[in-house]
Amino acid sequence: MAHPSDRVYSKDHEWVIVDGGVATIGISHFAQDQLGEVVYIDLPAVGDELAAGDSFGEIESVKSVSELFAPVSGEIVEVNSALDDSPETVNSDPHGAGWMVKVPLSDAAELDALMSAEDYDAFITEG
């Protein structure tokens, strides 16, 4: 499937969408498909600092565990706690209800390092 063009993507398969200066972060459809049915998600807490490129949590399926890598930096202002009880939301709606954390964008230049949907689709095909 073509990934939505309303956002940008990292090489680690996270997406970022910015609204009113706040970046929402989640994982792509490709990522959730690779993982399989998600059973546990380990997310940071409100107030934790994200540093672009660093690991900020873990997502686990029956057969695999993946680290989550921060695509942008900032202080977490909101965490999707609904994922605690329903981690499978990441599979069913990775670009919507499966969002993970929100951080106010501290450095807009960090978005330049991320890929457009078109480039991301090409990236995952080549990989």
Place this chain on the structure above:
Amino acid sequence: MSDALKHTPLHEEHLALGARMVPFAGWAMPVQYAGIIEEHHAVRNSAGIFDVSHMAEFRVFGFGALEFLQRMLTNDLLKITELGSAQYTLMLDEDGHLIDDLIVYHTGDLEYLIIANASNAETDFAWLKEHAPEDIELVDESERTALIAVQGPEALRIVGELAGPEWEAPSRFHIREAMLDSVPALVARTGYTGEDGVEIVCRASDAPLLWRALLSFGEVTPAGLGARDTLRLEVGYPLYGNDMDRTIDPISAGLGWVVPKDKTGYIGAERVAEIRAAGPQTKLAALLVPGAIPRPGMSVLHEGAVVGKVASGTFSPTLETGIATAYVPTSLAQVGTELSVEIRKKTVPATVVKTPFVSSTSLSA
């Protein structure tokens, strides 16, 4: 440089179903189709079919067959004197260590069929051949046979429909011939999921036909090795390679029930008697690990000290928690003992429990 992976007769079927294929014991095998958890629930609630054609089938025939197998296997074949009956059994080396766990079926007069683990196919056959007397027939049927497991509360009804109204299903741990939609087959009422069901032996060339006939039932879901592992661990069935290997004896593995105390003369018997008398130093314990997934190799701790490592570990879709087995010192293998598992950087509490982890299945009813 590794050789190319072997393909089962159902390889193209798996690709057509969009299966995710992985290497296992030198074979390309489907780990999942729709998803491990979905397939797991389908087996517990309805019926799943598994391609287990990678497993080994050996046929033993002759006047010396019973004596030969009594020497090679721990369980007493006099318990399966009845034609068509079968038993779970173990093959040990002279040190009393496990070569494999397998099922032996008394398929005919003077004849037995052994179904063994794919990972031990070559070792098992070489070991049997090495010890076989001249006058018995020992044939490796694996290449020309396929094996399809149908497991779940609907399994027997579905197979019964394919076999026709005249056919009577064998009882648990029995095997019987059937004509399944024009495919001649041996239907064994055995399985590795904890559900009622069968394992069907047929000609390799007939496998795709039989597979598609089974899939034509709406209640049937194709299930892969991923679900096979979550299903078997939920009911406490061991996996050779994880829970047993050539360094493990059956007593430590909790398989003493497959090694009758009063049977002698089988390879490994003396060592088993010694271990029984002394008591095993370590035992395979079952661990409940809430909120995290324990995986093979992870350290198991007691009061901060490493006492063992996870042998089998996974997520239980039925219980929605982590489950595992681990060899720990016998004193710590008591039900209720509090241990912990090191899961990446976290120390997660774990409790020793009785198996099966899941006890209400179509088999236990």
